[in-house]
Amino acid sequence: MDPHWRHFEHKADIGLCGCGPTLASAFEQAALALTAVVTEPQRVEAQRRIEIRCQAPDIELLLYDWLNAVILQMATRKWLFGHSQVAIDGLQLRATLWGEPVAAARHRPAVEPKGATLTALSVEQLPDGWCARCVVDV
Amino acid sequence: MRRADLEQVDRYCWRLAPHGEMRVPAIFYASAELIDGMDDKVFEQAVNVASLPGIVKASYAMPDAHWGYGFPIGGVAAFDAEQGGVVSAGGVGFDISCGVRTLHTGLQVQDVQSSKRLLADELYRTVPAGVGSTGHISLNHKEMVAMLKGGARWAVGQGFGWPEDLERTEEQGCMAGADPKRVSADARRRQRDEMGTLGSGNHYLELQWVTDIFDQSIADAFGLAAGDVVITIHCGSRGLGHQIGTEFLREMAITASDFGIRLPDRELACAPIHSEVGEHYLGAMRAGINCALANRQIITHLVRRAFKQVLPQARLELLYDVSHNTCKLESHLIDGQQRQLYVHRKGATRAFGPGHPGLPAAYRQVGQPVLIGGSMGTCSYVLAGTSEAEELSFSSACHGAGRAMSRRAALRQWRGRQLVDELANRGILIRSPSMRGVAEEAPGAYKDVTEVVDAAELAGLARKVARLEPLLCVKG
Numbered sequence: 001m002d003p004h005w006r007h008f009e010h011k012a013d014i015g016l017c018g019c020g021p022t023l024a025s026a027f028e029q030a031a032l033a034l035t036a037v038v039t040e041p042q043r044v045e046a047q048r049r050i051e052i053r054c055q056a057p058d059i060e061l062l063l064y065d066w067l068n069a070v071i072l073q074m075a076t077r078k079w080l081f082g083h084s085q086v087a088i089d090g091l092q093l094r095a096t097l098w099g100e101p102v103a104a105a106r107h108r109p110a111v112e113p114k115g116a117t118l119t120a121l122s123v124e125q126l127p128d129g130w131c132a133r134c135v136v137d138v
Numbered sequence: 139m140r141r142a143d144l145e146q147v148d149r150y151c152w153r154l155a156p157h158g159e160m161r162v163p164a165i166f167y168a169s170a171e172l173i174d175g176m177d178d179k180v181f182e183q184a185v186n187v188a189s190l191p192g193i194v195k196a197s198y199a200m201p202d203a204h205w206g207y208g209f210p211i212g213g214v215a216a217f218d219a220e221q222g223g224v225v226s227a228g229g230v231g232f233d234i235s236c237g238v239r240t241l242h243t244g245l246q247v248q249d250v251q252s253s254k255r256l257l258a259d260e261l262y263r264t265v266p267a268g269v270g271s272t273g274h275i276s277l278n279h280k281e282m283v284a285m286l287k288g289g290a291r292w293a294v295g296q297g298f299g300w301p302e303d304l305e306r307t308e309e310q311g312c313m314a315g316a317d318p319k320r321v322s323a324d325a326r327r328r329q330r331d332e333m334g335t336l337g338s339g340n341h342y343l344e345l346q347w348v349t350d351i352f353d354q355s356i357a358d359a360f361g362l363a364a365g366d367v368v369i370t371i372h373c374g375s376r377g378l379g380h381q382i383g384t385e386f387l388r389e390m391a392i393t394a395s396d397f398g399i400r401l402p403d404r405e406l407a408c409a410p411i412h413s414e415v416g417e418h419y420l421g422a423m424r425a426g427i428n429c430a431l432a433n434r435q436i437i438t439h440l441v442r443r444a445f446k447q448v449l450p451q452a453r454l455e456l457l458y459d460v461s462h463n464t465c466k467l468e469s470h471l472i473d474g475q476q477r478q479l480y481v482h483r484k485g486a487t488r489a490f491g492p493g494h495p496g497l498p499a500a501y502r503q504v505g506q507p508v509l510i511g512g513s514m515g516t517c518s519y520v521l522a523g524t525s526e527a528e529e530l531s532f533s534s535a536c537h538g539a540g541r542a543m544s545r546r547a548a549l550r551q552w553r554g555r556q557l558v559d560e561l562a563n564r565g566i567l568i569r570s571p572s573m574r575g576v577a578e579e580a581p582g583a584y585k586d587v588t589e590v591v592d593a594a595e596l597a598g599l600a601r602k603v604a605r606l607e608p609l610l611c612v613k614g
Contacts, residue, residue, distance in 0.1 A: 009544045011177060011204050012211055038269060057392060060404075068384050075328050075377045078270040102270035109269035110574035111338045111545075114232040114380035117207045118391055118405035137207065137232045137380075138339050138545070 001129030005033035008120075010135050015120055019131040023123070024086040026130035027063065027093070031070050031084045034116075037136060038074075039107040044082030046098035055092040059123045062091055063132050067116035070097065071136075075112070078102050111138045141173055150201075150597035151530075154181070159189035159402060167531070167597040168201045172589060175542070179205035180212075186402045187215050191410070192223025194472060194479055198531050200486050201593035202540035202585065207231065207387075208406035211485035214534040216470065218479055219411035224399065225419055226408035227390055229482035230465050232383035234426030236341075236374030237461035238487075238509040238537075239307075239434045240520070241441070244453040245367045247347040250609065257345065257448045258567040258610040264444040265343055265437055266335040267614040268571035273334040275436065282326050285333070286318040289428030290459075293435035298334075299442075303435065305498045307459040308488065311435065313428050315467075317421025321378065322385055325422075328377030329429060334436035338572070338614035340538075340579060341373040342511075343441065346518060346606035356522045356603045359504040360457060368457065368606065370518065371437050372511050373614075375430035382426050386419045411480055420465070427464060434459060457520075458507035462487045462537040470532055481532050489523035489535040489600045508600045510591055511538045514568065514611050515561050515581035519591045521600035535600040539587035548583040549574065557581075570613035579613060 003025045008015035014037050018029030035041045052069045056062040066086075073079060081099035102109055119135040144152040144166065152173060154164040164184040166173060180203045187209055188197035194216045203212030208228030217223030243250075250257065266273055277285060285292045290311030294301055304311035336343060348366045351357045362368075375382075390407035393415050399408065409415040438456070445452045465482045472479075490497055490506040497506055505523035512518040516539065527533045543551075554573025557580055561568055570576050595602050 007546055009546060011541045011544055012206065014545055061388065061391070064388060071384075072324055072328065072381070075380075076324075076330075078272070104268070104270065104571055108572055108574060109338075110572050110578055112269045115384040115387075117232070118228070118387060118407060119207050121404070135207075137383075 003029050005029040005036065007033060007036065013135055013137050015133065015135045017131060017133045019129060021129045023130045024088045026132040027066055027086045027088065028084045030063065030067060030132045031081065034067055034070055034113060034136065035081055037113055037138060038109045038111065039080060041082050043107050044080045045100045046083055047100040049096055049098045052095045052097060053093065057091065059091065060121050062093055063123050063134060064116055064118065064121060066093055067134065071113050071115060073097070080107060113138050141170060150593055154185065156188065160185060162188050162193050162196045164188050164199070165196045166199045166203070167593065167599060169589065169593045172201050172593055175585065176203060177205045180210045183208065183210040184213065186406050187213060189402055190224050190406065190408060191399060192217040192221040194218050198534065200534065200536040201590045202536040202538055204540045206484055208403065209482065209484040212536060212540060213484045214482065214486045214531055216479040216481045216532050217411065218477060223411050223480060224408040225411050225416045225465055225480055226406065226482060227383055227386040227419060228405055228407060229484050230423055231463040231484050232380045233374035233463055234379035234382060234423055235430030235461040236463045237430060237434065237459060238511050239371045239438065239459040240457040240509050241369050241438065241454045242361055242457055243367045243369060245449065246365045247367055250345070250367050250449065253448050254567055254610055257444070258569050260444040260448050261343060261441065262569035262612050264440045265612060267612055269338050271335050272331040275333045276331055277333060283318045285432050286321060286425035286428050287316050288312055289431035290435035293432040298436045298439035303438065303456045306456040307431060308461055311431055313424045313431070315420065316424040316428050318425050320418045320422035321382060321425050325378045325381035328381045332376040333433060334440060335376060336373050336437065336612065336614045337376055338575060341614045343612040344370045345609040346370060347609055348604050349607050350605040352602040352604065356504045356601065359501060360507055360520065360603060362520065362604045369441060369454065370509065370511065371434055373433060373437065374463065375426045376433060378429045379426040382422045386422065389415055423465060427461060430461060458509065460487050460509050471528060483534055485537050486534045487537045488533060489527050490533050491523045491525035491528055508535050510536060510587065512587050512608065513539055513581045513584040514579060514608065514613065515564065515566055516584065516587055518606040519587065519602060520604040520606065521591065521594065522603050524598055524601055526598040527600065530598055536590050536594045539584040539590055541583055542585045543583045545578040548578050548580050552577045552580040566608050567610040568613060576613060
């Protein structure tokens with residue numbers, strides 16, 4: 001499976017789905033789908049990087065924690081992230097994110113994510129890879 | 139769900155009898171057409187809510203109900219702490235105390251037409267809006283604690299607004315029982331530079347004029363007359379509320395089984411009111427309510443400042459401030475007995491009827507103003523709470539139109555620039571940092587607010603008082 005992301009329908013908010021050959025790549029794609037809620041990810045330059053760590057009691061909550069950790073960084077730094085590298089060891093996640101401060105004229109940000117929710121939250125292993133899904137409140 | 143699966147109690151009330159794990163029925167207030175248009179998830183979520191411990195009477199869905207997080211948006215449910223009742227972070231939502239505040243301007247529509255463009259620019263310049271925007275106020279630790287305890291009362295004390303604003307704000311501008319210690323460092327960090335900001339998404343600042351009066355005597359009490367210009371603010375507790383929701387939803391999902399709570403769906407995460415998690419959440423959530431009240435109060439101050447620049451003759455008196463994402467301890471009459479209940483309103487407006495002691499003296503005879511937001515190009519409504527709503531819905535009504543299509547679908551159908559031009563041709567000026575945001579919030583992406591409001595009135599939840607049309611809108 002090639003790494004990819006997409007958004008799925010939710011009336012009030014936005015469903016996001018990241019898929020890839022490995023669990024880590026599915027999480028990376030889910031983060032890209034999150035950025036795409038705000039702007040087109042290719043508009044975001046990899047000017048600076050930050051590290052994120054999280055751990056959770058199960059894999060779905062690890063996805064919840066990962067996306068919410070990214071949202072917290074977006075909200076407090078006023079940054080956007082266009083690329084990430086994730087490593088997952090059991091129920092622990094370490095990630096490096098590359099991005100830059102929001103530039104309204106260039107990014108034309110549409111909406112700010114409030115939080116990743118438990119709605120439609122799933123991490124699924126498929127014959128050829130993984131898919132990570134959840135609905136984000138905006 | 140098909141209409142045939144519901145029992146039609148009357149033309150605007152539908153009932154789903156308890157079955158399976160349900161402890162109480164689910165009640166839907168809507169026209170047949172609105173029922174047909176509701177997502178299946180609304181019915182599923184209302185049923186799930188009906189299965190939670192300590193729920194009293196019924197799980198309710200308002201006419202604007204749509205798919206939410208555990209609870210439907212437009213959902214109302216009350217819990218008795220003494221009967222093992224729960225509090226749910228999803229039942230309040232991420233944007234704690236998101237709400238609507240409407241201010242009179244003392245001006246008539248003809249007074250503002252020639253200044254509309256200037257006013258739109260001044261409001262857009264003065265009130266920070268959109269992704270990444272920051273306010274002009276940065277709070278240190280001590281100020282943050284004072285704000286979280288004091289709400290709009292704190293804001294007025296800091297010079298943001300007038301003391302009389304507080305009388306016309308729910309809880310007189312200050313939610314009791316807030317516990318800033320339960321608000322995490324991350325939540326505070328997220329809020330540090332966001333006081334007095336509008337946010338994004340469906341949040342807005344809208345100049346409106348009164349096109350119709352439906353109930354003259356209540357309109358008189360509210361100070362509304364045909365042709366009047368008002369300004370409405372729609373926003374909530376910003377990053378602080380979002381972070382509180384995120385953290386407690388997770389904690390409740392993990393700890394629910396420790397309390398023997400079987401969640402039909404994890405997103406229904408909740409905790410007993412009488413538990414450490416439940417009490418901590420209530421303390422944090424009430425601090426979130428104060429943050430939202432303070433935020434709308436600061437924006438009120440900024441709006442007054444903008445008017446002073448453009449239309450100095452305006453006097454912006456507060457009509458009312460309602461919150462539509464809350465859980466509040468209230469006294470309700472159940473089978474002839476007053477009981478203390480924790481009423482969750484997720485995308486639903488409190489709608490106290492005439493005579494309620496919680497209302498300001500000026501409105502006590504006519505009922506609470508219920509402010510129903512529109513969607514940029516569509517109308518908004520002012521309603522009044524009814525006595526019947528106490529029995530029907532724990533004194534609750536709808537909160538807005540509710541989306542009819544997703545953001546993605548809206549983006550496929552509309553272009554932001556085109557919408558702005560079309561609305562300008564209709565005399566409605568839009569100011570927004572994001573054309574994509576405007577397209578996602580296209581008026582056509584929402585249900586017909588008039589249909590929702592009519593259903594609320596005909597179901598007896600609230601009475602129509604006035605219809606408002608937009609003149610200009612600042613979108614986040």
